[in-house]
Amino acid sequence: MSFLQVQGLGKRYGDAVALEDVDLSVHAGSRTAIVGRSGSGKTTLLRIVAGFESADSGRILLDGRPLVDGAGIVPAHRRGIGYVPQDGALFPHLSIADNIGFGLERGDAGRRSRILELLDAVELDPQMLERRPHELSGGQQQRVALARALARKPALMLLDEPFSALDTGLRDSLRRTVARVLCEAGIATILVTHDQAEALSFADQVAVMREGRLTQVGSPQELYRRPRDRETAAFLGDAIILPADVENGWASCSLGRLPVTAGPRRGTGEIMLRPEQLRLVVDDRDIPPNAGESAAESWGRVIDVEFGGSVCKVAVALGNVPGQRNPLLLRHSSLDLPRIGSRVRIHVEGEAHLFDTPLR
Numbered sequence: 582m583s584f585l586q587v588q589g590l591g592k593r594y595g596d597a598v599a600l601e602d603v604d605l606s607v608h609a610g611s612r613t614a615i616v617g618r619s620g621s622g623k624t625t626l627l628r629i630v631a632g633f634e635s636a637d638s639g640r641i642l643l644d645g646r647p648l649v650d651g652a653g654i655v656p657a658h659r660r661g662i663g664y665v666p667q668d669g670a671l672f673p674h675l676s677i678a679d680n681i682g683f684g685l686e687r688g689d690a691g692r693r694s695r696i697l698e699l700l701d702a703v704e705l706d707p708q709m710l711e712r713r714p715h716e717l718s719g720g721q722q723q724r725v726a727l728a729r730a731l732a733r734k735p736a737l738m739l740l741d742e743p744f745s746a747l748d749t750g751l752r753d754s755l756r757r758t759v760a761r762v763l764c765e766a767g768i769a770t771i772l773v774t775h776d777q778a779e780a781l782s783f784a785d786q787v788a789v790m791r792e793g794r795l796t797q798v799g800s801p802q803e804l805y806r807r808p809r810d811r812e813t814a815a816f817l818g819d820a821i822i823l824p825a826d827v828e829n830g831w832a833s834c835s836l837g838r839l840p841v842t843a844g845p846r847r848g849t850g851e852i853m854l855r856p857e858q859l860r861l862v863v864d865d866r867d868i869p870p871n872a873g874e875s876a877a878e879s880w881g882r883v884i885d886v887e888f889g890g891s892v893c894k895v896a897v898a899l900g901n902v903p904g905q906r907n908p909l910l911l912r913h914s915s916l917d918l919p920r921i922g923s924r925v926r927i928h929v930e931g932e933a934h935l936f937d938t939p940l941r
């Protein structure tokens with residue numbers, strides 16, 4: 582059974598719809614990421630679950646207990662929910678020890694040892710305990726914010742873009758620490774983020790939010806490989822989208838004849854491939870004029886190369902589609918980058934994905 586259930590949640594600010602009929606289930610001890618563009622309603626959803634905002638309609642149940650049900654609301658401090666905002670929001674006048682121990686009883690004999698235990702869990706040095714927040718780096722402050730939110734052993738942790746102000750290396754390491762700490766404590770977590778790579782690597786359930794609605798919810802693999810539509814596909818990573826004629830589980834497109842996950846559907850529509858499904862073979866020597874007619878292989882000419890370190894981007898104009906306006910953008914190793922103007926083979930691996938949109 583779901584640990585957190587959000588049912589038909591709605592919220593307006595004046596005429597602006599922030600949330601519309603949002604349903605979400607989160608299992609005990611699991612990690613959910615909510616992704617979506619700026620203004621799509623992610624923070625509003627988190628703040629209503631935390632109890633900092635009220636909903637106009639809908640219900641929220643935590644472990645079977647109603648938190649929001651019509652006019653009835655459990656106040657934020659009675660929900661047993663931890664919340665870490667983007668900037669950590671530490672108390673600037675309190676020491677690190679008192680920030681972490683803020684929610685713990687002052688006279689409690691175990692208070693000091695609990696603070697030390699939390700400091701250790703978030704991998705901070707005990708020498709920092711008497712410092713003030715401004716004497717810590719941004720990443721260290723976010724670790725303190727997490728330790729403070731963990732102090733009262735919440736049943737659910739809400740993280741609102743807690744890594745977004747940090748640079749990439751620090752962000753990755755802090756994300757791994759946070760995931761480990763929450764997993765060890767068995768705390769169900771919802772992370773809000775703009776960053777698709779962060780969502781896909783952190784969560785075991787990803788929910789995509791658009792204009793106040795959850796448009797698709799599923800495992801990271803399912804959403805990445807089987808997005809419902811173009812916009813979700815592009816939001817979760819680079820996508821190669823091509824018109825195709827679909828019949829009997831095969832798609833005929835500018836890259837040849839590809840197997841497609843279409844079930845019994847047939848007609849003309851759009852298929853999607855992820856760039857890692859396309860392998861570019863540099864081969865100037867002997868490409869016969871009818872190359873590209875075989876299944877899952879095509880050929881083209883390199884029109885641009887963008888050096889990007891470990892992964893580079895190669896723009897290829899397909900040879901068998903003279904009128905094609907947009908070149909394909911393929912990923913390639915920096916070790917054997919093709920020259921601009923050279924001819925290449927493109928080999929497609931795995932199945933193409935057909936969007937849910939109706940076929941013509």
Ligand SMILES: Nc1ncnc2c1ncn2[C@@H]1O[C@H](COP(=O)(O)OP(=O)(O)OP(=O)(O)O)[C@@H](O)[C@H]1O
Pocket residue numbers: 594597598599617618619620621622623624625626775
């Ligand atoms: N207090 C408020 N008063 C009026 N409108 C608000 C308020 N809070 C949010 N909104 C509006 O509600 C919509 C959703 O905002 P929300 O902050 O939830 O989006 P978000 O997806 O978290 O965006 P971001 O990623 O930029 O933080 C936006 O159109 C926003 O302008």
